[in-house]
Amino acid sequence: MNERASETDVVAALDRLCAIEAIRVLKARYFRYVDTKDRQGLASLFAENATLDMSEAAGGEADKSAIVKGAAEIANFILAATEGATTVHLGGMPEIHVLSPTSASAVWAMTDHLRWPDEFAMPFHRMTGHGHYHDTYVRVHGEWRIQSSKLTRLRVDVV
Numbered sequence: 001m002n003e004r005a006s007e008t009d010v011v012a013a014l015d016r017l018c019a020i021e022a023i024r025v026l027k028a029r030y031f032r033y034v035d036t037k038d039r040q041g042l043a044s045l046f047a048e049n050a051t052l053d054m055s056e057a058a059g060g061e062a063d064k065s066a067i068v069k070g071a072a073e074i075a076n077f078i079l080a081a082t083e084g085a086t087t088v089h090l091g092g093m094p095e096i097h098v099l100s101p102t103s104a105s106a107v108w109a110m111t112d113h114l115r116w117p118d119e120f121a122m123p124f125h126r127m128t129g130h131g132h133y134h135d136t137y138v139r140v141h142g143e144w145r146i147q148s149s150k151l152t153r154l155r156v157d158v159v
Contacts, residue, residue: 019098022144023137027108031089034082039075046071046146047138053150084120088113091133102139107132124158
């Protein structure tokens, strides 16, 4: 292999690793902004025309009304769904694939814990879910953003 080709390979590998790390930080912020109820921060993580699909997030039959488009609308939807609840989201074991300099995809294992106060009129007050986020990403003006996110559940426990 010639020296020029090897330099190009190193740069490509470094670019890929930098993209993977930026996407890891992006998803970490997603979990933190959901848990801290940071509407503006949460919206800033999504591409303007992003899609959030929570139609299977309850673990039962698909609810098509839980598919939301637009960064601000996504933040509003998430925070309305968790209103009044203390939430703790844990995500990890990402399988991140950099598809091009401006696109990527990932699957993230996740667990979330939600707890509503007893005075909330809910059929349950605690929920723990386990599943996966299936995300796509786009790089806009040098910054990675979530283009689409779909949550699927393996298990949901409620009390």
